[in-house]
Amino acid sequence: xxxxxxxxLLGHPNTGKSSLFNxxxxxxxxxxxxxxxxxxxxLGQLKQDASIHILDTPGVVSLVPRTRDxxxxxxxxxxxxxxxxxxxxxxxxxMVVVDGTQLKRHLVLVRQIQQAGxxxxxxxxxxxxxxxxxxxxxxxxxxxxxxxxxxILNNREGDGVTCIVDYLQSIPAIxxxxxxxxxxxxxxxxxxxxxxxxxxxxxxxxxxxxxVQKASxxxxxxxxxxxxxxxxxxxxxxxxxxxxxxxxxxxIDAVDTGFVALIELLKTVLPSGWGARxxxxxxxxxxxxFMVFVPQIALLFLGLTVMxxxxxxxxxxxxxxxxxxxxxxxxxxxxxxxxxxACSIPAMMAARTIPGYRQRMLTLFVIPLMTCTARxxxxxxLLALLIPxxxxxxxxxxxxxxxxxxxLASLVAAVAGRFFFLEKTPDYFxxxxxxxxxxxxxxxxxxxxxxxxxxxxxxxxxxxLVSIVLWFGSVWPSEEAPLVHLFGQWLTPLLEPMGVxxxxxVALIAAFAAREVFVSALVVIFAVGDESLxxxxxxxxxxxxxxxSQLIFTPGxxxxxxxxxxxxxxxxxxxxxxxxxxGGWQWPMVMTGxxxxxxxxxxxxxxxxx
Amino acid sequence: MVKPLLTxxxxxQGTVVAIDGDASFSERLKEMGFIPGSPVSLLSKxxxxxxxxxxxxxxxxxxxxxxxxxxxVSVPA
Numbered sequence: 001x002x003x004x005x006x007x008x009l010l011g012h013p014n015t016g017k018s019s020l021f022n023x024x025x026x027x028x029x030x031x032x033x034x035x036x037x038x039x040x041x042x043l044g045q046l047k048q049d050a051s052i053h054i055l056d057t058p059g060v061v062s063l064v065p066r067t068r069d070x071x072x073x074x075x076x077x078x079x080x081x082x083x084x085x086x087x088x089x090x091x092x093x094x095m096v097v098v099d100g101t102q103l104k105r106h107l108v109l110v111r112q113i114q115q116a117g118x119x120x121x122x123x124x125x126x127x128x129x130x131x132x133x134x135x136x137x138x139x140x141x142x143x144x145x146x147x148x149x150x151x152i153l154n155n156r157e158g159d160g161v162t163c164i165v166d167y168l169q170s171i172p173a174i175x176x177x178x179x180x181x182x183x184x185x186x187x188x189x190x191x192x193x194x195x196x197x198x199x200x201x202x203x204x205x206x207x208x209x210x211x212v213q214k215a216s217x218x219x220x221x222x223x224x225x226x227x228x229x230x231x232x233x234x235x236x237x238x239x240x241x242x243x244x245x246x247x248x249x250x251x252i253d254a255v256d257t258g259f260v261a262l263i264e265l266l267k268t269v270l271p272s273g274w275g276a277r278x279x280x281x282x283x284x285x286x287x288x289x290f291m292v293f294v295p296q297i298a299l300l301f302l303g304l305t306v307m308x309x310x311x312x313x314x315x316x317x318x319x320x321x322x323x324x325x326x327x328x329x330x331x332x333x334x335x336x337x338x339x340x341x342a343c344s345i346p347a348m349m350a351a352r353t354i355p356g357y358r359q360r361m362l363t364l365f366v367i368p369l370m371t372c373t374a375r376x377x378x379x380x381x382l383l384a385l386l387i388p389x390x391x392x393x394x395x396x397x398x399x400x401x402x403x404x405x406x407x408l409a410s411l412v413a414a415v416a417g418r419f420f421f422l423e424k425t426p427d428y429f430x431x432x433x434x435x436x437x438x439x440x441x442x443x444x445x446x447x448x449x450x451x452x453x454x455x456x457x458x459x460x461x462x463x464x465l466v467s468i469v470l471w472f473g474s475v476w477p478s479e480e481a482p483l484v485h486l487f488g489q490w491l492t493p494l495l496e497p498m499g500v501x502x503x504x505x506v507a508l509i510a511a512f513a514a515r516e517v518f519v520s521a522l523v524v525i526f527a528v529g530d531e532s533l534x535x536x537x538x539x540x541x542x543x544x545x546x547x548x549s550q551l552i553f554t555p556g557x558x559x560x561x562x563x564x565x566x567x568x569x570x571x572x573x574x575x576x577x578x579x580x581x582x583g584g585w586q587w588p589m590v591m592t593g594x595x596x597x598x599x600x601x602x603x604x605x606x607x608x609x610x
Numbered sequence: 611m612v613k614p615l616l617t618x619x620x621x622x623q624g625t626v627v628a629i630d631g632d633a634s635f636s637e638r639l640k641e642m643g644f645i646p647g648s649p650v651s652l653l654s655k656x657x658x659x660x661x662x663x664x665x666x667x668x669x670x671x672x673x674x675x676x677x678x679x680x681x682x683v684s685v686p687a
Contacts, residue, residue, distance in 0.1 A: 061641050062641055064637070066634070066637075066638055066641075101668060102667075102668060102669055104667055104668070105641075105642075105643055105667055105669065108641075192637060192640040192641060192645065193640070193645055193646060196640075196645045196648075220653060220654070220663070220670065221654075224653060224654040224656075224663050225654060226654065226655060226656060226657040227657075229654075229656070230657070314672075318656060318660070318661050318663065318672040319656065319660070321656070321660055321661050321672075321674070322656060322657075322658050322659060322660035322661070325674075331661070428635075428638075428674070428677065429661065429674050430638075430639070430642065430661075430671060430672065430673045430674065430677060431671070431672050432642065432669060432670070432671055433663060433669075433670035433671065433672060435670075
C-alpha cells in the first residue's frame with residue numbers, strides 16, 4: 001500500500017481539465033464543498049492507484065483572484081485538507097492543464113505556480129486542435145526550458161493519459177515531509193506584462209508552424225453576426241425547448257406509469273391498513289411526484305452541457321448581454337435564467353458562476369418567475385378551461401404565458417434592483433469565447449449524470465417530505481373532514497375575491513409540494529371519475545360553488561389562477577435551495593412572502609376586472 | 611494614431627497601448643491578453659449597443675462597449 005499523495009488539477013476554464021480528471025479518476029469522483037462557500041470541486045482517486053487523490057478545481061486564471069470563486073479555489077490550493085480529510089495540508093503536485101492553442105496566456109499561470117513554490121507538472125491539452133491549426137509544440141524543449149515535466153494530451157482520444165498516469169504513480173509524497181509548504185496569499189513577483197513577455201519568448205522558442213493550414217471556416221462569422229447570430233440563437237433555443245418538452249414526454253409517461261403500477265402492485269400485496277397506505281399513497285406517491293420531473297431535468301442538463309462544451313453558451317451569453325443589462329443583469333445570467341425554464345433548483349445552483357454579488361442575487365431573486373416545467377400541467381388545464389376545444393389557440397396562449405412571465409421577471413428585476421442588493425460592486429461583463437470544438441460524448445454523459453444525481457439529492461427529499469405531510473393532512477383526522485379541508489375552508493374569505501372556493505384552495509395548498517400536484521388534487525377533491533384531461537375539463541367547467549349555481553371556473557377566476565401560478569413561489573424545494581445560495585433565510589422569506597402577496601393581488605384584480 | 615478600442619474598424623488592426631481605469635480593471639483585461647504591444651483586431655459588434663468581440667493573443671474575447679472605450683490602441687494612420 002503506497003503512501004497517500006495529493007494532486008491538485010489547476011487551469012483556466014475550458015482547457016479540458018474535467019475530461020482529464022474523468023480519464024484519471026473514472027467513476028470514483030465525488031463532489032466536495034469548499035469550506036465557507038457554495039463553490040464545489042471534485043475529488044477522486046487515480047483508477048490505477050487509489051492512494052493518489054486528485055482534486056479538480058474550478059477554472060482559475062491567475063493566482064491573484066478576481067472573483068470570490070477564484071479566491072476560494074486558490075485557497076484550496078494552499079490547503080487541500082480544508083476540502084477533505086483525505087487530502088494533505090499541501091499538494092504533492094500541482095498539475096496545470098494549459099490549452100495548447102492559448103499557450104502564451106496560460107503559461108503565465110504555470111509561472112505563478114512555480115514562483116509560489118509548488119511542485120509543478122504541465123499538461124498541454126487540445127493537441128488535436130493544435131495539429132489542425134498546423135502548429136506543433138516541442139515538448140522536450142518546453143520541459144527543459146521550464147524545468148517542469150510536460151505532457152501532451154489529446155482530449156478527444158485520450159492519447160497521452162497513460163504517460164500522465166505513469167508519472168502520477170511515481171511522484172513522491174513530499175508535502176508530508178516538507179517544512180517549507182507554500183503559504184498563501186500569492187504575491188506577484190512581477191507585472192503581468194513581464195510575465196507575458198517571458199511567455200512570449202518561450203512560445204517563440206518551442207512552438208513552430210509545421211504546415212500552413214488553409215483557414216477553416218470560422219463559425220463565428222455567422223454566430224456572432226449582428227443579424228445571423230440572433231437568428232441562429234432563436235433557432236437553437238427553439239430546438240432546445242422543443243427537446244425538453246417533446247423528447248421528455250415518453251420518459252415522463254414511462255416514469256408515471258411505472259410508479260402507478262408499483263403502487264397498485266403494493267396495494268394488492270401488502271395487508272391493507274394505515275402502514276400500507278402511508279407507504280403507497282404517502283411515500284411512493286411523493287417520490288413519484290418528484291421522479292416524474294427527472295427526465296426533463298436530465299434533458300436540460302444534457303442540452304446545456306452540449307452547448308457549453310461546444311463553446312456555444314459563451315456566444316449565447318454575448319448575444320443576450322444587451323437585453324439583460326437593461327434590467328441590471330448581464331450575459332453571465334443567461335444560463336441560470338435559461339435553466340429556470342426547466343426547474344428553479346438547477347438554475348439557482350448555476351447562478352454560482354455569476355461573478356458580481358449584485359447580479360447573482362438579482363438573478364436568484366428572479367429565477368422563480370421563469371416558467372418551470374412543473375407549471376405546465378397547470379397551465380395546460382387552465383388554458384383548456386379558458387379556451388375550450390381550441391388547441392391551436394391554447395398553444396398560442398401558452399406561448400403568451402411564457403412571454404408574459406419573462407416580462408414579469410424583467411419588471412421585477414428592474415424594480416428589485418432599485419431597492420435591493422445595492423452593494424456597489426462593478427457590473428462588468430467580459431467573456432472569453434472558447435474555440436469551437438466537437439463535444440466528447442463520454443464527458444457529456446458523465447457530466448449530465450453527475451448533475452442529475454445532484455438535482456435528485458437536492459430536491460428529492462424536500463418534495464417527498466412535503467408530499468407526505470400533505471397526504472397526512474388529507475387523511476387525518478378523517479377522510480371526510482381532513483385537515484386540508486379545514487384549512488381550505490378557513491381560507492375561504494381569501495379565496496372568494498379570487499373567484500374560487502375552498503376546494504380549489506385545497507388544491508392550491510397541495511401545489512406547495514410540487515405545482516403539478518394542483519391538477520391531481522383537483523381530480524381527487526372534485527371526485528372526477530377518471531384522470532383524463534378531457535373529463536377533468538368537462539367536469540370542472542360546470543363545477544359550481546356549493547349550494548349555488550354560480551360557476552367556479554370563470555374567465556376571471558381562471559386568469560386569476562394563471563397569474564397566481566406565474567408569480568407565487570410555491571415550491572418548497574426552491575425555498576430551501578434559495579436559502580443555501582443566498583446565504584440565509586432572510587431573502588428567501590422576502591421572496592416567498594413578496595411573490596405570494598403579488599400573486600394574490602394580481603389574481604384578485606384579474607377576477608374583479610374580467 | 612491612438613484611439614479607443616471601441617472605435618476600431620472592421621478591417622483594421624490595432625496594437626494595445628494602455629488601459630484606462632483602476633488597477634483591478636486593467637489587471638483583469640491584461641490577463642485576458644490586452645497587454646501593451648499586443649495586436650488586436652475586431653471580429654464583430656452585437657446590435658443595439660451590445661458587446662463587441664475581438665481577437666487578441668490568439669484568443670477571442672467579448673467586451674462591453676464601455677469597457678472597450680477604456681482600452682487605448684494605436685492604429686496606422
